[in-house]
Amino acid sequence: MEALLTLWQSTGIANVTWRELLMLLVGGGLIYLAIAKRFEPLLLLPIGFGALLSNIPVAGMAGPDGMLGMIYHFGVETGIFPLLIFLGVGALTDFSALIARPSTLILGAAAQFGIFATLLGALALNFLPGFDFSLADAAAIGIIGGADGPTAIFLASRLAPDLLGAIAVAAYSYMALVPIIQPPIMRALTTKAERNVVMEQLRPVSRLERILFPLVVLCLCALLLPAAAPLIGMLTLGNLLRESGVVERLSRAAQNEIINVVTILLGLAIGSKLSGELFLTTQTLGILVLGAVAFSIGTAAGVIMGKIMCRLTGGKVNPLIGAAGVSAVPMAARVVNKVGLEENHHNFLLMHAMGPNVAGVIGSAVAAGVLLALVGS
Amino acid sequence: MEALLTLWQSTGIANVTWRELLMLLVGGGLIYLAIAKRFEPLLLLPIGFGALLSNIPVAGMAGPDGMLGMIYHFGVETGIFPLLIFLGVGALTDFSALIARPSTLILGAAAQFGIFATLLGALALNFLPGFDFSLADAAAIGIIGGADGPTAIFLASRLAPDLLGAIAVAAYSYMALVPIIQPPIMRALTTKAERNVVMEQLRPVSRLERILFPLVVLCLCALLLPAAAPLIGMLTLGNLLRESGVVERLSRAAQNEIINVVTILLGLAIGSKLSGELFLTTQTLGILVLGAVAFSIGTAAGVIMGKIMCRLTGGKVNPLIGAAGVSAVPMAARVVNKVGLEENHHNFLLMHAMGPNVAGVIGSAVAAGVLLALVGS
Amino acid sequence: MEALLTLWQSTGIANVTWRELLMLLVGGGLIYLAIAKRFEPLLLLPIGFGALLSNIPVAGMAGPDGMLGMIYHFGVETGIFPLLIFLGVGALTDFSALIARPSTLILGAAAQFGIFATLLGALALNFLPGFDFSLADAAAIGIIGGADGPTAIFLASRLAPDLLGAIAVAAYSYMALVPIIQPPIMRALTTKAERNVVMEQLRPVSRLERILFPLVVLCLCALLLPAAAPLIGMLTLGNLLRESGVVERLSRAAQNEIINVVTILLGLAIGSKLSGELFLTTQTLGILVLGAVAFSIGTAAGVIMGKIMCRLTGGKVNPLIGAAGVSAVPMAARVVNKVGLEENHHNFLLMHAMGPNVAGVIGSAVAAGVLLALVGS
Amino acid sequence: MDTAVADLLIEGLWLMAIGLGIVFTFLVTLVGLLVLMSKAVARWGPEETLPATTAGVHAVAPPKDDARLIAVIGAAIQAHRRRHRP
């Protein structure tokens, strides 16, 4: 009899809390979004599953001796997993469009306004009861506006590990929502004539330029902003593996083996931060709202900078491509292309939007470095 | 002169013990079985090689600073390697046959009788001199009857690390011997008429069912048996990666990169537990005998449950498929098919046996969870 | 104002030292050699990039909390990365040519003379001011003469971690320079008649021989030289995976996934030892000079042993193939082939040179074991 | 010692009873849930347009590459035939 009682007390039903139940629903919801709605499934599916696992009562999988906890300790606390993802992103990204038209970097810079505006927003939320974001918390929340998953995870794991779960979920969810969030903003801020601007074809880029590009970026980072060196370093290493043409094996390993395996483990590790105590708070609600604001402001800032560049160049730049500056590669560029085609069926902006799009990746890595240098310690 | 003496004393010949020599033979024997007899070569070859390496005199490769010892500490003590293998198994397994006919889960349950009978047998061996199995030891030995390699390794590493080497060797050896152990038992327990039963074709299974299946299993595990969550969690995650259809990259990584790399390292790590002191004992002899008993009892229990189901359904279930309930995927199902064809050349039981076969994987993971909950800690 | 000052003080420009600037140039130089000159790009590119990253001022990526420092601690201090590379080398190497003509092992032995001569040379450098090599340092430097990257890294990480950067750079650079260093030495030491010797075709080698070979090598290592067991063990395991024919999955994993991923990480980790304080010393200059000497002496010793074997066999051995005994697989064998063809357009020595070439790999692993046994501890 | 072993055996018997009990409870409950799931899917699930698999044993490699292969070959043969046309 006593044994049966002991047994009963080891079941999940006897131990489950409402927080865990809610978080199991949240995990299921993320998996639903990943599979049925195809919201960034590569990360949201493992994150959602990690949320399920870490909220199984009694099992303690997210604890220090649990599998998810150990993966988190080993790969996220050290920063190694997001950096390895960035290595793969570098090996997967073609920067040719950016090299052919470097001025699009300015668009990538403008879109980072979303990061800093959101930082302010997070601090302002402290006026409301239930919010108590430190400067480091606010910086980690702001980076959602960078629309770059690994950068957000890297910064959040350094500045605000307790918010990591909510920040990662927000970042990837909004990246998936780019096709819904961006178009109205883009249409509202541009005139019909601006959306109609046809851009000059991009010049061809030589192999040597593509090899030198990552080295130039790295050198500048070393000289100006060493705090961004881990992120920029891994991104440029991956890109150099890709473009050098002499280490095909390593380039493939970065693009496939490394990024795939690390994605599974990283997703699970983030899930370990989706426990009820950390996630079911008013702060999470704030983060989700701020994330949407961040994306919108970033998009708007990019488009406005696009309009400025359009004026300055005498109408050679279509302002729509500024929206791609938030990164969210390659989704944002595709959205630009789609909105452009709505106006003019022959105006393919995809290639032109790739420049600001990949510039946005560099831009948010730089912004992350700035935040690390100024807020971290 | 003195230098030469020092040198001589650093050679293997001067230091080798008879235990190490015997264990080198054991390692060689495992490699022979793996290559010449094709006994589960994917694991027995690395395990055998690990046995060779860890018994090289002086080198101390299985010690805390040796390579094998470090791999063991990092991957097996933490439980991460067997869990990653289970992730891969989930991604490689198609549960359609089970979804189409869920009742075969009962066969998978019955075959776990072998686990508990062997547990009792191990405890009974304590009546003999030279045996001193604790309850935890007996539970770890019993799991051999689960016929599931990673489950056995996971449980043994938690409950009886010193017996891990013998248990892993027994588990994989008998899994390889399934085509020899099972048929006589199957024939002895069934009548000609029973072996002749032709089963209805399985209904098609929709994609949505296959996606929901891992989630249903995980939820049940979370509610009823949280102790099994690591094993069931990784199995169902792997299966969801496979069936979701939206993360092909991750599914491939789990099926190939992760499982292959971890298999090599896991095999070596297990080899580090094949030292003379741990392996050359009467206990190992007991474990090997009990392992064979475990498989036989599991098979018999599966077949008997098959006969019961045959009666209850009015002859719609061929009792032979109960033998597949021990798991040993897909070997046991193939054995069922072969024994069935002997009786009736047109009676293909393979698909029907896949249901209980994959049910056996779930069944032994559940049994492992039960043992962890009741005996562990 | 103060904030701006703080900011300025966190930039790289404000903090960069001349050592770091020089090392950035060294890193750039290595990348240049890797890409433009194709000097062993698989390792020199990651090493060079690692040098860039670890010399970025302020960032401290090579420090104990930096990414490179952590990778070094995890993979190189433990010896695991070079051993995994050796696993891959074993899985990539076909020892048939050596099995068909075992006597070529003598050539592989002779070429290790370079290792020990260089060790003496390093000790002799202590007569000069600015040099203070211990016996362990000298042994680690000598292994450059083994012309085998992972062996050199493994030994250096054990005996002289501070010199690891310089030793790895020297080892891979000279391996890339084999086509320039070896031919003049080969021509100088042989007569026209000797270079013209046509060798008998190699006999076919059975599958069983190829399976037994790694086991024989491992057994001998276990009995004679346990100190070499980690290196020889991983090499033979890789080769057994390859030749056994029953674990194709694992063999492919060793040849691709493992070796590619580890190569990237190992290169970065070695780069973490290319800091100004460790690298910009007179000792590094000495190591670079000694490395060239080591290769030359190794080549010469191999060729001379080839001449001896030519005499003893009554002209059946072409002495040129002795040069391949330094290993540097398969570059050295190709050099032998080329020099042979210069003399006689129909005398293809490639296959004959593969025997000593792979023998050189075993030879230098054995030499590393000897040095570990006698100097390490 | 024998009484200690006997005690252990009794504990083992308990373990067996409880253990098998849980295993059966778990798997029988799972049978129920799966039946419910399939019914729910049949009633409310989307119509399947793709042909569903009947079963499948450890289907490791998807036959994607072959499809591409056959497509390319088809194209090559088309091209070849066009050139051959009289």
Add this chain to the structure above:
Amino acid sequence: MDTAVADLLIEGLWLMAIGLGIVFTFLVTLVGLLVLMSKAVARWGPEETLPATTAGVHAVAPPKDDARLIAVIGAAIQAHRRRHRP
């Protein structure tokens, strides 16, 4: 508390100003460096013989295998044609 929040907000404004400043400085400098780099490559770089890519979106898999495929198919068709020759 509100004054503390206001202080934080002011710090946040500073952060925004400095942060955006650095981001723009960095990227504008990068624009300059890239322009210089491209000019330098155009003047001193080697002549490109390979057709340079105009751009390219996340080109994951190199089309190497296809090339091999096409080569093999070409050879097969050659062989086939030879056999067909009257």
Add this chain to the structure above:
Amino acid sequence: MDTAVADLLIEGLWLMAIGLGIVFTFLVTLVGLLVLMSKAVARWGPEETLPATTAGVHAVAPPKDDARLIAVIGAAIQAHRRRHRP
């Protein structure tokens, strides 16, 4: 200091002598073992039915895929030829 270096050098000479001695002992023994092994295999080993490789330099990628490729192409051409038959 020079005497210390000289002592080191003497130690180094010892190391060289012993080290090279072991390397040669090891590899010469290995030669013997390999000769024995090959003889044993020739006498007691199974008859090889597969063509043995004569040698092979770092044969990385098994030519499996090509085999499949050629098989598929063969089949395609067969099919093509059948259709072409007058």
